Amino acid sequence: MKLAFTKMHGIGNDFVMVDCRHRPFPLDAAQIRAIGDRHAGVGFDQLISIEPRRDPSCAFYYGIWNTDGSPAGQCGNGVRCVTAWLHRAGELAVGDTVRLESPSGPVTVRLLGPYEVTVDMGVPAFEPARIPFRAEAEADSYAIEVGDQSLQIGAVSMGNPHAVTVVPDLGAPTLFRWGPLLSTHERFPKGANAGFVQVVNREQLRLRVHERGSGWTLACGTGACAAVAVMRRRGEVDDRVRVSLPGGKLTIDWAGPGHTLWMTGPAAFVFEGEWLGSGPAR
Structure with a gap:
Protein backbone atom coordinates (compact mmCIF):
# COMPACT_ATOMS: atom_id res chain seq x y z
CA MET A 1 0.00 0.00 0.00
CA VAL A 123 -4.60 18.36 36.02
CA PRO A 124 -1.85 15.88 36.94
CA ALA A 125 -3.29 12.72 38.51
CA PHE A 126 -1.41 11.39 41.53
CA GLU A 127 -3.95 8.83 42.74
CA PRO A 128 -2.34 5.40 42.25
CA ALA A 129 -5.47 3.85 40.70
CA ARG A 130 -5.66 6.59 38.04
CA ILE A 131 -2.00 6.32 36.97
CA PRO A 132 -2.21 3.20 37.26
CA PHE A 133 0.40 2.32 39.90
CA ARG A 134 0.28 -0.35 42.58
CA ALA A 135 0.57 1.32 45.99
CA GLU A 136 -1.32 1.08 49.27
CA ALA A 137 -1.80 4.86 49.53
CA GLU A 138 -1.02 8.05 47.63
CA ALA A 139 2.36 9.61 48.49
CA ASP A 140 4.87 12.17 47.20
CA SER A 141 7.51 9.44 46.97
CA TYR A 142 7.53 5.64 46.74
CA ALA A 143 10.28 3.11 47.30
CA ILE A 144 10.52 0.72 44.36
CA GLU A 145 12.89 -2.16 43.70
CA VAL A 146 14.64 -1.94 40.33
CA GLY A 147 17.00 -4.84 39.77
CA ASP A 148 19.23 -4.89 42.83
CA GLN A 149 18.56 -1.22 43.68
CA SER A 150 15.89 0.50 45.76
CA LEU A 151 14.87 3.81 44.14
CA GLN A 152 12.65 6.63 45.34
CA ILE A 153 10.23 7.63 42.61
CA GLY A 154 7.31 9.98 42.11
CA ALA A 155 4.36 8.51 40.21
CA VAL A 156 1.88 10.59 38.20
CA SER A 157 -0.33 10.40 35.13
CA MET A 158 -0.35 13.11 32.46
CA GLY A 159 -2.73 11.05 30.32
CA ASN A 160 -0.09 8.32 30.43
CA PRO A 161 1.82 6.88 33.42
CA HIS A 162 5.16 8.29 34.57
CA ALA A 163 7.83 7.27 37.06
CA VAL A 164 10.01 10.26 38.02
CA THR A 165 13.38 9.75 39.71
CA VAL A 166 15.70 12.53 40.90
CA VAL A 167 19.36 11.79 40.15
CA PRO A 168 22.58 13.79 40.64
CA ASP A 169 23.99 12.96 37.19
CA LEU A 170 22.06 12.30 33.97
CA GLY A 171 25.15 10.72 32.46
CA ALA A 172 25.41 7.94 35.04
CA PRO A 173 25.59 4.53 33.30
CA THR A 174 23.09 3.02 35.76
CA LEU A 175 20.30 5.17 34.25
CA PHE A 176 20.49 3.21 31.01
CA ARG A 177 19.77 0.03 32.95
CA TRP A 178 17.10 1.55 35.22
CA GLY A 179 15.09 3.15 32.38
CA PRO A 180 13.87 -0.06 30.67
CA LEU A 181 13.34 -1.76 34.05
CA LEU A 182 11.13 1.07 35.33
CA SER A 183 9.19 1.27 32.05
CA THR A 184 8.17 -2.38 32.41
CA HIS A 185 7.99 -2.62 36.21
CA GLU A 186 5.21 -4.83 37.58
CA ARG A 187 3.95 -2.01 39.81
CA PHE A 188 2.93 -0.13 36.64
CA PRO A 189 0.31 -2.49 35.14
CA LYS A 190 0.26 -0.59 31.83
CA GLY A 191 3.96 0.27 31.82
CA ALA A 192 5.41 3.75 32.41
CA ASN A 193 7.58 6.46 30.95
CA ALA A 194 10.67 6.56 33.14
CA GLY A 195 11.95 10.10 33.68
CA PHE A 196 15.27 10.94 35.33
CA VAL A 197 15.53 14.49 36.66
CA GLN A 198 18.54 16.58 37.63
CA VAL A 199 17.67 19.76 39.54
CA VAL A 200 19.57 22.84 38.38
CA ASN A 201 17.62 25.34 40.51
CA ARG A 202 13.99 26.13 41.34
CA GLU A 203 13.36 27.36 37.80
CA GLN A 204 15.35 24.82 35.79
CA LEU A 205 15.40 21.05 35.46
CA ARG A 206 17.33 18.68 33.21
CA LEU A 207 15.55 15.51 32.08
CA ARG A 208 16.03 12.24 30.22
CA VAL A 209 13.14 9.88 29.49
CA HIS A 210 12.81 6.23 28.56
CA GLU A 211 9.36 5.92 26.98
CA ARG A 212 7.30 2.76 27.23
CA GLY A 213 7.00 1.18 23.81
CA SER A 214 9.62 3.48 22.23
CA GLY A 215 12.76 3.56 24.40
CA TRP A 216 15.10 6.48 25.02
CA THR A 217 13.94 9.67 23.31
CA LEU A 218 15.41 13.10 22.68
CA ALA A 219 12.34 14.68 24.26
CA CYS A 220 9.11 13.75 26.02
CA GLY A 221 6.51 16.48 26.54
CA THR A 222 4.37 14.58 29.04
CA GLY A 223 7.61 13.52 30.75
CA ALA A 224 8.58 17.19 31.24
CA CYS A 225 5.10 17.89 32.63
CA ALA A 226 5.33 14.87 34.95
CA ALA A 227 8.75 15.90 36.24
CA VAL A 228 7.57 19.43 37.08
CA ALA A 229 4.34 18.11 38.62
CA VAL A 230 6.21 15.75 40.95
CA MET A 231 8.83 18.33 41.93
CA ARG A 232 6.30 21.16 42.33
CA ARG A 233 4.09 18.98 44.55
CA ARG A 234 7.13 18.38 46.77
CA GLY A 235 7.77 22.15 46.90
CA GLU A 236 11.16 21.89 45.18
CA VAL A 237 10.47 24.06 42.09
CA ASP A 238 8.53 27.25 41.31
CA ASP A 239 5.35 27.56 39.23
CA ARG A 240 7.25 28.23 35.98
CA VAL A 241 10.06 25.85 35.08
CA ARG A 242 12.30 25.48 32.05
CA VAL A 243 12.95 21.80 31.35
CA SER A 244 16.04 20.96 29.27
CA LEU A 245 15.94 17.66 27.38
CA PRO A 246 18.55 16.31 24.94
CA GLY A 247 16.55 17.70 22.00
CA GLY A 248 15.72 21.15 23.39
CA LYS A 249 13.74 23.07 26.03
CA LEU A 250 10.12 23.31 27.14
CA THR A 251 8.43 25.77 29.48
CA ILE A 252 6.04 24.26 32.02
CA ASP A 253 3.61 26.39 34.05
CA TRP A 254 1.76 24.84 36.98
CA ALA A 255 0.22 26.67 39.95
CA GLY A 256 -0.05 23.42 41.92
CA PRO A 257 -2.61 20.74 42.86
CA GLY A 258 -6.10 21.40 41.56
CA HIS A 259 -4.85 23.55 38.66
CA THR A 260 -4.27 22.61 35.04
CA LEU A 261 -0.70 22.41 33.78
CA TRP A 262 0.45 24.26 30.65
CA MET A 263 3.31 23.26 28.36
CA THR A 264 4.82 25.61 25.75
CA GLY A 265 7.28 24.69 23.04
CA PRO A 266 8.03 24.46 19.31
Whole structure:
Protein backbone atom coordinates (compact mmCIF):
# COMPACT_ATOMS: atom_id res chain seq x y z
CA MET A 1 0.00 0.00 0.00
CA LYS A 2 1.04 3.62 -0.52
CA LEU A 3 0.68 6.00 2.41
CA ALA A 4 1.36 9.74 2.30
CA PHE A 5 2.78 11.16 5.53
CA THR A 6 4.45 14.18 7.07
CA LYS A 7 7.57 13.86 9.21
CA MET A 8 7.66 16.31 12.14
CA HIS A 9 9.41 16.71 15.47
CA GLY A 10 9.05 18.57 18.74
CA ILE A 11 12.54 19.29 20.11
CA GLY A 12 13.78 16.01 18.67
CA ASN A 13 10.81 13.82 19.64
CA ASP A 14 9.90 12.74 16.09
CA PHE A 15 6.60 11.75 14.51
CA VAL A 16 5.04 10.39 11.37
CA MET A 17 1.77 12.26 10.84
CA VAL A 18 -0.98 10.55 8.84
CA ASP A 19 -3.96 12.50 7.46
CA CYS A 20 -7.14 10.55 8.23
CA ARG A 21 -9.57 13.45 8.12
CA HIS A 22 -11.44 11.91 5.17
CA ARG A 23 -10.70 8.19 5.47
CA PRO A 24 -10.37 5.52 8.17
CA PHE A 25 -7.00 4.90 9.81
CA PRO A 26 -5.44 2.33 7.44
CA LEU A 27 -2.65 0.69 9.47
CA ASP A 28 -2.37 -2.37 11.70
CA ALA A 29 0.29 -2.93 14.38
CA ALA A 30 2.66 -4.77 12.01
CA GLN A 31 2.52 -1.94 9.47
CA ILE A 32 3.11 0.65 12.20
CA ARG A 33 6.20 -1.28 13.31
CA ALA A 34 7.43 -1.44 9.70
CA ILE A 35 7.09 2.33 9.24
CA GLY A 36 8.76 2.91 12.60
CA ASP A 37 11.88 0.91 11.66
CA ARG A 38 14.67 3.50 11.36
CA HIS A 39 16.64 1.34 8.90
CA ALA A 40 13.99 -0.25 6.66
CA GLY A 41 11.15 2.22 7.24
CA VAL A 42 10.75 5.91 8.02
CA GLY A 43 11.47 5.91 11.74
CA PHE A 44 9.62 7.72 14.50
CA ASP A 45 9.08 7.85 18.24
CA GLN A 46 5.31 7.92 17.68
CA LEU A 47 2.96 7.71 14.71
CA ILE A 48 0.02 10.13 14.91
CA SER A 49 -3.24 10.03 12.97
CA ILE A 50 -5.38 13.15 12.51
CA GLU A 51 -9.02 12.16 12.35
CA PRO A 52 -12.55 13.61 12.56
CA ARG A 53 -13.67 14.50 16.05
CA ARG A 54 -15.56 11.98 18.15
CA ASP A 55 -16.32 14.46 20.92
CA PRO A 56 -18.53 17.27 19.51
CA SER A 57 -16.77 19.82 21.77
CA CYS A 58 -13.47 19.20 19.96
CA ALA A 59 -12.21 20.24 16.54
CA PHE A 60 -10.34 17.02 15.65
CA TYR A 61 -9.26 13.70 17.14
CA TYR A 62 -5.68 12.39 17.06
CA GLY A 63 -4.50 8.83 17.66
CA ILE A 64 -1.01 7.90 18.91
CA TRP A 65 1.03 4.72 18.39
CA ASN A 66 4.50 3.75 19.62
CA THR A 67 7.20 2.16 17.47
CA ASP A 68 6.24 -1.29 18.75
CA GLY A 69 2.70 -0.79 17.40
CA SER A 70 1.11 -0.29 20.81
CA PRO A 71 -1.34 2.60 21.35
CA ALA A 72 -0.41 5.55 23.58
CA GLY A 73 -2.73 7.77 25.61
CA GLN A 74 -1.09 11.16 25.24
CA CYS A 75 1.99 12.87 23.80
CA GLY A 76 2.85 16.46 24.72
CA ASN A 77 5.31 17.06 21.89
CA GLY A 78 2.93 15.27 19.54
CA VAL A 79 -0.08 17.49 20.26
CA ARG A 80 2.02 20.57 19.45
CA CYS A 81 2.88 18.98 16.10
CA VAL A 82 -0.79 18.15 15.51
CA THR A 83 -1.65 21.82 16.11
CA ALA A 84 1.05 23.08 13.73
CA TRP A 85 0.00 20.49 11.14
CA LEU A 86 -3.62 21.67 11.33
CA HIS A 87 -2.46 25.27 10.88
CA ARG A 88 -0.47 24.32 7.77
CA ALA A 89 -3.51 22.41 6.45
CA GLY A 90 -5.63 25.56 6.79
CA GLU A 91 -7.71 24.29 9.71
CA LEU A 92 -6.34 26.69 12.36
CA ALA A 93 -5.10 30.29 12.37
CA VAL A 94 -2.37 31.83 14.53
CA GLY A 95 -4.00 33.02 17.74
CA ASP A 96 -6.71 30.33 17.68
CA THR A 97 -7.53 28.42 20.85
CA VAL A 98 -9.27 25.09 20.26
CA ARG A 99 -9.96 21.76 21.92
CA LEU A 100 -8.47 18.62 20.40
CA GLU A 101 -9.43 15.11 21.38
CA SER A 102 -6.66 12.72 22.41
CA PRO A 103 -7.05 9.03 23.33
CA SER A 104 -6.99 10.21 26.96
CA GLY A 105 -9.61 12.94 26.45
CA PRO A 106 -9.81 16.59 25.35
CA VAL A 107 -6.88 19.02 25.50
CA THR A 108 -6.94 22.77 24.84
CA VAL A 109 -4.25 24.19 22.56
CA ARG A 110 -3.33 27.75 21.62
CA LEU A 111 -1.35 28.48 18.45
CA LEU A 112 1.09 31.24 19.41
CA GLY A 113 2.80 31.22 16.01
CA PRO A 114 3.15 28.86 13.03
CA TYR A 115 5.65 26.77 14.96
CA GLU A 116 4.98 27.66 18.62
CA VAL A 117 2.17 26.08 20.63
CA THR A 118 1.01 26.11 24.23
CA VAL A 119 -1.06 23.19 25.50
CA ASP A 120 -3.33 22.75 28.51
CA MET A 121 -2.20 19.30 29.61
CA GLY A 122 -4.89 18.98 32.29
CA VAL A 123 -4.60 18.36 36.02
CA PRO A 124 -1.85 15.88 36.94
CA ALA A 125 -3.29 12.72 38.51
CA PHE A 126 -1.41 11.39 41.53
CA GLU A 127 -3.95 8.83 42.74
CA PRO A 128 -2.34 5.40 42.25
CA ALA A 129 -5.47 3.85 40.70
CA ARG A 130 -5.66 6.59 38.04
CA ILE A 131 -2.00 6.32 36.97
CA PRO A 132 -2.21 3.20 37.26
CA PHE A 133 0.40 2.32 39.90
CA ARG A 134 0.28 -0.35 42.58
CA ALA A 135 0.57 1.32 45.99
CA GLU A 136 -1.32 1.08 49.27
CA ALA A 137 -1.80 4.86 49.53
CA GLU A 138 -1.02 8.05 47.63
CA ALA A 139 2.36 9.61 48.49
CA ASP A 140 4.87 12.17 47.20
CA SER A 141 7.51 9.44 46.97
CA TYR A 142 7.53 5.64 46.74
CA ALA A 143 10.28 3.11 47.30
CA ILE A 144 10.52 0.72 44.36
CA GLU A 145 12.89 -2.16 43.70
CA VAL A 146 14.64 -1.94 40.33
CA GLY A 147 17.00 -4.84 39.77
CA ASP A 148 19.23 -4.89 42.83
CA GLN A 149 18.56 -1.22 43.68
CA SER A 150 15.89 0.50 45.76
CA LEU A 151 14.87 3.81 44.14
CA GLN A 152 12.65 6.63 45.34
CA ILE A 153 10.23 7.63 42.61
CA GLY A 154 7.31 9.98 42.11
CA ALA A 155 4.36 8.51 40.21
CA VAL A 156 1.88 10.59 38.20
CA SER A 157 -0.33 10.40 35.13
CA MET A 158 -0.35 13.11 32.46
CA GLY A 159 -2.73 11.05 30.32
CA ASN A 160 -0.09 8.32 30.43
CA PRO A 161 1.82 6.88 33.42
CA HIS A 162 5.16 8.29 34.57
CA ALA A 163 7.83 7.27 37.06
CA VAL A 164 10.01 10.26 38.02
CA THR A 165 13.38 9.75 39.71
CA VAL A 166 15.70 12.53 40.90
CA VAL A 167 19.36 11.79 40.15
CA PRO A 168 22.58 13.79 40.64
CA ASP A 169 23.99 12.96 37.19
CA LEU A 170 22.06 12.30 33.97
CA GLY A 171 25.15 10.72 32.46
CA ALA A 172 25.41 7.94 35.04
CA PRO A 173 25.59 4.53 33.30
CA THR A 174 23.09 3.02 35.76
CA LEU A 175 20.30 5.17 34.25
CA PHE A 176 20.49 3.21 31.01
CA ARG A 177 19.77 0.03 32.95
CA TRP A 178 17.10 1.55 35.22
CA GLY A 179 15.09 3.15 32.38
CA PRO A 180 13.87 -0.06 30.67
CA LEU A 181 13.34 -1.76 34.05
CA LEU A 182 11.13 1.07 35.33
CA SER A 183 9.19 1.27 32.05
CA THR A 184 8.17 -2.38 32.41
CA HIS A 185 7.99 -2.62 36.21
CA GLU A 186 5.21 -4.83 37.58
CA ARG A 187 3.95 -2.01 39.81
CA PHE A 188 2.93 -0.13 36.64
CA PRO A 189 0.31 -2.49 35.14
CA LYS A 190 0.26 -0.59 31.83
CA GLY A 191 3.96 0.27 31.82
CA ALA A 192 5.41 3.75 32.41
CA ASN A 193 7.58 6.46 30.95
CA ALA A 194 10.67 6.56 33.14
CA GLY A 195 11.95 10.10 33.68
CA PHE A 196 15.27 10.94 35.33
CA VAL A 197 15.53 14.49 36.66
CA GLN A 198 18.54 16.58 37.63
CA VAL A 199 17.67 19.76 39.54
CA VAL A 200 19.57 22.84 38.38
CA ASN A 201 17.62 25.34 40.51
CA ARG A 202 13.99 26.13 41.34
CA GLU A 203 13.36 27.36 37.80
CA GLN A 204 15.35 24.82 35.79
CA LEU A 205 15.40 21.05 35.46
CA ARG A 206 17.33 18.68 33.21
CA LEU A 207 15.55 15.51 32.08
CA ARG A 208 16.03 12.24 30.22
CA VAL A 209 13.14 9.88 29.49
CA HIS A 210 12.81 6.23 28.56
CA GLU A 211 9.36 5.92 26.98
CA ARG A 212 7.30 2.76 27.23
CA GLY A 213 7.00 1.18 23.81
CA SER A 214 9.62 3.48 22.23
CA GLY A 215 12.76 3.56 24.40
CA TRP A 216 15.10 6.48 25.02
CA THR A 217 13.94 9.67 23.31
CA LEU A 218 15.41 13.10 22.68
CA ALA A 219 12.34 14.68 24.26
CA CYS A 220 9.11 13.75 26.02
CA GLY A 221 6.51 16.48 26.54
CA THR A 222 4.37 14.58 29.04
CA GLY A 223 7.61 13.52 30.75
CA ALA A 224 8.58 17.19 31.24
CA CYS A 225 5.10 17.89 32.63
CA ALA A 226 5.33 14.87 34.95
CA ALA A 227 8.75 15.90 36.24
CA VAL A 228 7.57 19.43 37.08
CA ALA A 229 4.34 18.11 38.62
CA VAL A 230 6.21 15.75 40.95
CA MET A 231 8.83 18.33 41.93
CA ARG A 232 6.30 21.16 42.33
CA ARG A 233 4.09 18.98 44.55
CA ARG A 234 7.13 18.38 46.77
CA GLY A 235 7.77 22.15 46.90
CA GLU A 236 11.16 21.89 45.18
CA VAL A 237 10.47 24.06 42.09
CA ASP A 238 8.53 27.25 41.31
CA ASP A 239 5.35 27.56 39.23
CA ARG A 240 7.25 28.23 35.98
CA VAL A 241 10.06 25.85 35.08
CA ARG A 242 12.30 25.48 32.05
CA VAL A 243 12.95 21.80 31.35
CA SER A 244 16.04 20.96 29.27
CA LEU A 245 15.94 17.66 27.38
CA PRO A 246 18.55 16.31 24.94
CA GLY A 247 16.55 17.70 22.00
CA GLY A 248 15.72 21.15 23.39
CA LYS A 249 13.74 23.07 26.03
CA LEU A 250 10.12 23.31 27.14
CA THR A 251 8.43 25.77 29.48
CA ILE A 252 6.04 24.26 32.02
CA ASP A 253 3.61 26.39 34.05
CA TRP A 254 1.76 24.84 36.98
CA ALA A 255 0.22 26.67 39.95
CA GLY A 256 -0.05 23.42 41.92
CA PRO A 257 -2.61 20.74 42.86
CA GLY A 258 -6.10 21.40 41.56
CA HIS A 259 -4.85 23.55 38.66
CA THR A 260 -4.27 22.61 35.04
CA LEU A 261 -0.70 22.41 33.78
CA TRP A 262 0.45 24.26 30.65
CA MET A 263 3.31 23.26 28.36
CA THR A 264 4.82 25.61 25.75
CA GLY A 265 7.28 24.69 23.04
CA PRO A 266 8.03 24.46 19.31
CA ALA A 267 6.88 22.15 16.52
CA ALA A 268 8.90 21.59 13.35
CA PHE A 269 8.22 20.16 9.89
CA VAL A 270 10.94 17.93 8.41
CA PHE A 271 9.66 16.48 5.13
CA GLU A 272 6.70 15.01 3.24
CA GLY A 273 6.90 11.45 1.96
CA GLU A 274 5.13 8.34 0.75
CA TRP A 275 5.56 4.94 2.38
CA LEU A 276 5.36 2.18 -0.24
CA GLY A 277 4.82 -0.67 2.18
CA SER A 278 7.66 -2.73 0.75
CA GLY A 279 9.67 -5.28 2.70
CA PRO A 280 8.69 -7.51 5.61
CA ALA A 281 7.23 -6.05 8.82
CA ARG A 282 9.32 -6.48 11.92
